[in-house]
Amino acid sequence: MQWLLTGGCGFIGSALAERLVAEGHAVRVLDNLSVGKPEALADIAPLRRIEAQGAAAGWTRGAVELMVGDIRDADAAAAACRGAAVVVHLAANAGVMQSIANPRADMDVNVAGTLGMLEAARAAGCGRFVLASSNAALGAVEPPAHEGRAPNPVSPYGAAKLAAEAYCLAYHHAYGLSSAVLRFGNVYGPRSGHKGSVVALFIRQALAGQPWEIHGDGGQTRDFVFIGDLVRAVIAAGTAAPLGGEVFQIASARETTINELADTLAGAFEAAGRPRPAMRHGERRAGDVARNYSDTSKAAERLGWRAETPLPEGLCRTLDWFLADPRRATG
Ligand SMILES: NC(=O)c1ccc[n+]([C@@H]2O[C@H](COP(=O)([O-])OP(=O)(O)OC[C@H]3O[C@@H](n4cnc5c(N)ncnc54)[C@H](O)[C@@H]3O)[C@@H](O)[C@H]2O)c1
Structure with missing residues (x-):
């Protein structure tokens, strides 16, 4: 399968790329290198840098394709999505403190950037869109965090992730784009x-x-979840029977x-x-x-996933x- 990973040079994206390549999938990364570096992918498989034209031409097997570009650039997003079976949207401003310092910049990447990727995925006819969300979208709620709780975000980062979740749901209902939202706990590894x-x-x-x-x-x-477990959850969400914007708590449940x-x-x-x-x-x-x-029983029931x-x-x-x-x- 062809997997597009936005933010694939980062922590979670590079670990996911490693697993996908090992399982024989074709992997393409769209990353603006604001945080992640190409070296993060270099030990996985031969790294092939591509431009928008190269991305449109087709996918390379046996290598990781890296397209340096911003998710907010509609042309880059469209080219990267072409031919992708699954889009895993990881690129984001990944910090609560950054969002408090500059909520508009956080919104621009985490909301407008997500909308741009959903548009590109819809136009390209991608089969599945997986959003990396966070417990911050749920915010201050009585623990354990679970999908049934009413969100109560307490940071601009949480508010932006919640808006991005809502767009995934809307794109399912309005356009039939199959999507899954994963609310990660504290990932380490x-x-x-x-x-x-x-x-x-x-x-x-x-x-x-x-x-x-x-x-x-x-x-x-x-709730600390090991990266190897988290990567399994993302792959399960990317390949499970059709999903319509459903939210899943992905954590250790401990x-x-x-x-x-x-x-x-x-x-x-x-x-x-x-x-x-x-x-x-x-x-x-x-x-x-x-x-x-987090209570992760929904992920266990629907995705057959549990942290191990x-x-x-x-x-x-x-x-x-x-x-x-x-x-x-x-x-
Ligand atoms: N690590 C965690 O514990 C955790 C917890 C909850 C949610 N998440 C979410 O998971 C996702 C990945 O997190 P991570 O820990 O791998 O973060 P990371 O910062 O290591 O990786 C993010 C990547 O996105 C890229 N990026 C940022 N803005 C971009 C843009 N505008 N266009 C293209 N690329 C851009 C960066 O260069 C980087 O490589 C994020 O969406 C984050 O909010 C992470």
């Missing part, structure tokens, strides 16, 4: 060297000899305190023969959610990836 999320940050800090700062008492909870995470990650450092990182408690951050985890990787194993695999090349810890 190999290929996350540039991410600001807590696991990647702690690993970079420990490797630089810096202590970990745990905000508040560390009793706040999050509530983990930040103290537990830090302890388990410290254990992974010791298991790798490294010193146990120092930790200290700092101020509680304003707006830090006390509890957050235990946190200690996932953290060891993540740390091994960072340790295999010191450049990975420099982002």
Whole structure:
């Protein structure tokens, strides 16, 4: 099958590309390289740079095609989508803080950019559109997060993801485009060297000899999902029987305190023969959610998907990836 990954040079996109290529699929990436770098794809298969004309000409097997372009460029989006069976839309402003600093720029990429990709996918007759959404679209709700809860976004990023979700649903009803919306928990794993999320940050800090700062008492909870599990969910959503804009919570369905995470990650450092990182408690951050985890039973029923990787194993695999090349810890 032909898979177009927007934002495919990023953390999730490059991991997905790796799995798809291993399964024998044709992979094309549309990325403006604002965050991701082509090197993220270089170890997967021969990398073939293409322009819009090359994209229109057809797909290359046995290589990853990279089209450098912006999702907001209608010509680039149209060319990239031509011939794609599945579009996985990952390209986004991926940060809550960035969205608070500049909500209009966040809207431009995360809402208008998604609309542009939906238009391109519809015009090209793509069979499935999978949107990378986030629990931020759901926002501050009583845990566990699940698809039946009324959304209550508390950041411009969450509001933009919610709008993008709504467009996926509308494109199904108005134009018959089959789509799925995946609300990811906190994703961690190999290929996350540039991410600001807590696991990647702690690993970079420990490797630089810096202590970990745990905000508040560390009793706040999050749902950490390993990238290998997440990639399986995306592939399931891309290939499942027709879907009409349905939302799925994609997470581990386990509530983990930040103290537990830090302890388990410290254990992974010791298991790798490294010193146990120092930790200290700092101020509680304003707006830090006390509890957050997801009920993933809908994904289990409809997609046959469940997270399988235990946190200690996932953290060891993540740390091994960072340790295999010191450049990975420099982002
Ligand atoms: N990583 C997580 O924990 C997490 C959690 C919830 C949701 N998500 C969502 O998953 C998706 C992928 O996240 P990630 O962690 O891989 O992020 P990432 O920042 O590593 O990757 C995003 C990629 O999109 C590209 N990009 C950004 N703006 C673009 C544009 N206008 N045109 C073309 N390319 C553009 C960047 O260069 C980058 O390669 C995002 O939509 C994000 O909101 C991620």
